[in-house]
Amino acid sequence: xxxxxxxxxxxxxxxxxxxxxxxxxxxxxxxxxxxxxxxxxxxxxxxxxxxxxxxxxxxxxxxxxxxxxxxxxxxxxxxxxxxxxxxxxxxxxxxxxxxxxxxxxxxxxxxxxxxxxxxxxxxxxxxxxxxxxxxxxxxxxxxxxxxxxxxxxxxxxxxxxxxxxxxxxxxxxxxxxxxxxxxxxxxxxxxxxxxxxxxxxxxxxxxxxxxxxxxxxxxxxxxxxxxxxxxxxxxxxxxxxxxxxxxxxxxxxxxxxxxxxxxxxxxxxxxxxxxxxxxxxxxxxxxxxxxxxxxxxxxxxxxxxxxxxxxxxxxxxxxxxxxxxxxxxxxxxxxxxxxxxxxxxxxxxxxxxxxxxxxxxxxxxxxxxxxxxxxxxxxxxxxxxxxxxxxxxxxxxxxxxxxxxxxxxxxxxxxxxxxxxxxxxxxxxxxxxxxxxxxxxxxxxxxxxxxxxxxxxxxxxxxxxxxxxxxxxxxxxxxxxxxxx
Numbered sequence: 001x002x003x004x005x006x007x008x009x010x011x012x013x014x015x016x017x018x019x020x021x022x023x024x025x026x027x028x029x030x031x032x033x034x035x036x037x038x039x040x041x042x043x044x045x046x047x048x049x050x051x052x053x054x055x056x057x058x059x060x061x062x063x064x065x066x067x068x069x070x071x072x073x074x075x076x077x078x079x080x081x082x083x084x085x086x087x088x089x090x091x092x093x094x095x096x097x098x099x100x101x102x103x104x105x106x107x108x109x110x111x112x113x114x115x116x117x118x119x120x121x122x123x124x125x126x127x128x129x130x131x132x133x134x135x136x137x138x139x140x141x142x143x144x145x146x147x148x149x150x151x152x153x154x155x156x157x158x159x160x161x162x163x164x165x166x167x168x169x170x171x172x173x174x175x176x177x178x179x180x181x182x183x184x185x186x187x188x189x190x191x192x193x194x195x196x197x198x199x200x201x202x203x204x205x206x207x208x209x210x211x212x213x214x215x216x217x218x219x220x221x222x223x224x225x226x227x228x229x230x231x232x233x234x235x236x237x238x239x240x241x242x243x244x245x246x247x248x249x250x251x252x253x254x255x256x257x258x259x260x261x262x263x264x265x266x267x268x269x270x271x272x273x274x275x276x277x278x279x280x281x282x283x284x285x286x287x288x289x290x291x292x293x294x295x296x297x298x299x300x301x302x303x304x305x306x307x308x309x310x311x312x313x314x315x316x317x318x319x320x321x322x323x324x325x326x327x328x329x330x331x332x333x334x335x336x337x338x339x340x341x342x343x344x345x346x347x348x349x350x351x352x353x354x355x356x357x358x359x360x361x362x363x364x365x366x367x368x369x370x371x372x373x374x375x376x377x378x379x380x381x382x383x384x385x386x387x388x389x390x391x392x393x394x395x396x397x398x399x400x401x402x403x404x405x406x407x408x409x410x411x412x413x414x415x416x417x418x419x420x421x422x423x424x425x426x427x428x429x430x431x432x433x434x435x436x437x438x439x440x441x442x443x444x445x446x447x448x449x450x451x452x453x454x455x456x457x458x459x460x461x462x463x464x465x466x467x468x469x470x471x472x473x474x475x476x477x478x479x480x481x482x483x484x485x
Contacts (some may be wrong), residue, residue: 001266002050004459006097007287008294009045009062010046010050010053010060010164011035011050011060011062011075011077011125011129012075012094013046013049014043014046014047014085014120014125014129015122015125015126015129017039017042017043017046017122018043018118018119018121018122018125019118019119019122020039021035021038021042021043021118022039022088022114022115022116022118022119022122023040023115024113025038025111025358026448027040029111030111031120031409032110032111032113032114033099033100033110033114035100035114036096036099036113036118036145037096037097037100037149040092040093040096040097040121043089043092043121043125044089044090044092044093045452046182047048047085047086047088047089050082050085051082051471054077054078054079054082054469054472054474055056055471057167058078058474058475059074059076059078059079059474059475059477060077060195061074061075062074062076062389063129065212070375071362073130073131073132073134074131074132074192075129075130075131075442076129076130076131076193076194077128077129077475078176078474078475078476078477079327079471079472079473079474079476080255080258080259080475080477080478081129081473081477082470082471082474083328083332083468083471083472084128084251084255084331085128085129086337087248087251087331087332087336088121088124088125088128088248090260090454090457091243091244091247091248091249091335091336091339091454092117092121092244092341092454094343094450094454095229095240095243095244095339095343096117097322097446097452098240098343098446098447098450099113099114099117099240099242101444101446101447102238102239102240102346102350102447104444106353107440108375109153109155109161109238110379111163112149112153113153113240113241114239114444115270115387116146116149116150116153117146117150117244117301119142119146120142120143120147120150120249121246121255122142123139123140123143123146123248124139124143124248124249124252125253125447126138126139126142127139127140127143127252128255128385130242131192131193131194132191132192132193133181133185133191133193133196134181134190134191135201137174137177137181137431138254139143139252140173140174140177140220140252140256141174142207143252144167144170144171144173144174144220145463147166147170147171147244147245147249148163148166148167149163149239149247150237150238150241150244150245151163151234151241152163152164153237154236154237154238154241154242154345156236158232159236159237161232161236162229162233162234162235162237163233163237163371165229165232165233166229167226169219169220169229170215170220172219173215173217173219173220173253174220176212176213176215176216176219177212177213177214177216177217178216178253179212180209180210180211180212180213180216180326181213182211183197183205183206183208183209183212184200184205184206184209186205186251187203187209189199189208190374192401193259193260193263193264194263194433195265196264197263200264200265203224205333205452206265210265210272213260213265213307213402214257214265214272215379217253217257218257218279220250220253221250221254221257221309221368222250222260222281222305222306223279223283223309223310223313224279224280224282224283224286224306225279225282225286225311225372226285227257227283227306227309229303230305230306231290231299231302231303231306232413233245233300233304234246234296234298234302234305234342235275235299235301235313238340238346239298239343239345239346239347239349239350240303240342240343242302242342242346243338243342243343243346244339244341245336246302246305246337246338246339246342247303247336247342248335250305250309251331251335252429254309254312254331255331257378258324258327258328259477262324262477262478272316273316273317273319274316274317276304276313276316276317277313277314277316277317277318277408278329279310279313280310280311280312280313280314280316280361280411281310281314281407281408281411281484282310283306283307283308283309283310283313283413284307284308284311284314284411284415284418285307285310285411285414285415285418286306286307286391286420287303287304287306287307287308287309287310288303288304288307288415288419288422289304289418290306290467291303291304291418291422292308292315292418292421292422294357294422295355295356295357295358295383296355296356296357296397297345297348297349297355297360297426298345298349298355298359298374300343300357300422300426301338301341301345303383304341304422305334305336305338307415307418307419308330308334309334310328310415311327311392311393311396311415312330312331313327313395314327314396314400314408314411314412315327317405318396318399318400318403318405318408318410320332320399321478322395322398322399323395323399324478325395325469325472325478326391326392326393326394326395326399327392327395327396328478329388329390329391329392329394329461329465329468329469329474330388330389330396332388332392332461332468333380333387333388333389333391333458333461333462334380334381334389335379336377336388336405336454336455336457336458336461337376337378337380337381337387337388337389337455337458338377338381338382338450339454340373340376340452340454340455341373341374341377341381341455342372342375343373343447343450343454344370344371344374344377344448344451344455345374346447347370347443347447347448347451348360348367348370350441350443350447351363351367351370351440351441351443352439352440352441353439353441357426357429358429359429359430360428360430360432361432361433361434362428362431362432364427364431365431366396366440367443367448368448369445369448369449369451370443370447370448370452371427371430371466371476372452372455373448373452373454373455374396374423374426374430374449374451374455374456375423375427376424376452376455376456376459377454377455377458378419378424378426378427379458379459379461380433380458380459380461381419381423381450381456382416382418382419382420382423383412383415383419384416384464385462386459386462387458387459387461387462388458388459388460388462388465389458389460389462390462391462391465393412394414396408396412397409397413398410400412416451424438452473467480
């Protein structure tokens with residue numbers, strides 16, 4: 001028990017640090033950037049502390065205030081939550097270092113950004129560590145409200161319209177989730193996931209709760225055909241905000257759906273796994289085709305997010321430990337790659353004053369690091385070796401072939417080809433002279449390096465795959481990799 005408390009003490013810090021930083025950044029607005037960057041560094045170090053503690057002691061559970069469920073609530077951490085926390089820390093630190101240069105001429109926007117981003121980070125960390133369904137609802141609301149405010153930060157008409165649509169979708173998704181939680185509480189008298197896992201059995205209330213919770217989380221994850229709100233919100237936001245929304249925010253609701261599926265609903269879901277797989281396949285194909293049709297770079301990247309999210313749901317009909325591990329690995333690789341793409345797009349937009357793909361005007365010669373970042377991230381998005389995206393898609397393909405599920409295998413291959421088409425389309429225009437020359441603007445070199453390092457991380461993730469996959473063994477949240485959980 002002492003070792004678990006020691007490990008989860010880091011978990012408490014992961015929630016309190018960004019919360020405290022958010023309050024300080026709001027109160028001390030002239031010092032918001034220093035507070036924000038300092039908090040980002042401290043939160044990243046705390047994530048490392050939790051990782052070392054979990055490797056040493058295994059999974060842990062920490063009753064807040066010393067009160068165990070059902071009277072109290074608890075935090076819990078295992079290999080799955082650790083990898084999601086590490087993903088958030090890696091992207092969060094990179095974006096935090098990117099923001100001072102991006103908002104260098106917009107002190108008001110910078111001061112507004114930091115409290116919202118740190119509240120969002122606290123919500124994400126709380127989501128990955130919560131072991132209580134109502135606590136999870138609170139974190140979902142914190143994430144949703146902070147994300148909506150960040151999406152509106154750009155202040156343009158498109159940004160405000162996209163943020164309003166995002167707000168309505170977030171509230172509807174949260175309402176569905178809360179109704180499902182209420183049904184479970186009425187049926188079993190507890191909201192602790194570990195207690196519910198021992199009691200949940202097939203019954204009408206459980207099926208209704210499964211449907212409501214799944215619908216709410218699919219809406220928040222923007223799975224096809226519920227993706228209508230994502231491209232406008234992500235494409236019209238400021239570049240660092242788009243990176244956070246695409247890389248991190250949608251992963252939170254996916255993580256929660258995966259966690260509840262594995263612990264509560266998987267055995268009672270029946271054919272729902274196949275339905276989720278079909279929706280995922282639709283997302284891969286539709287999102288990729290829409291990305292090919294876009295004339296603006298940020299909209300292309302946003303529709304690419306719709307497509308890449310679809311791959312995560314191909315694990316549900318396969319339903320083995322290997323498939324779940326592949327989905328988690330794809331989520332990690334996508335977070336790094338998509339953050340790199342949006343930051344690179346932000347650099348290009350800052351440089352030329354627009355993000356029209358046909359008018360990139362030899363940007364490869366002028367912003368080589370940013371174009372290299374986009375290309376490297378594209379390697380992972382396409383699923384080419386040796387990237388993290390390749391590892392995740394290869395594991396999914398391996399499992400699909402082993403089960404004779406040739407339809408899912410075909411979607412994986414076709415999705416990769418479509419991704420190659422829209423990535424190479426952008427790269428081609430990046431080397432082409434535009435009909436109307438663009439007036440260039442200075443872009444700090446550090447912004448290009450940050451995008452490049454994120455993209456490089458997405459590629460290198462494929463070379464260190466055994467280590468992250470081994471971390472998933474802490475607490476065995478996915479079961480044995482390669483066997484049914």
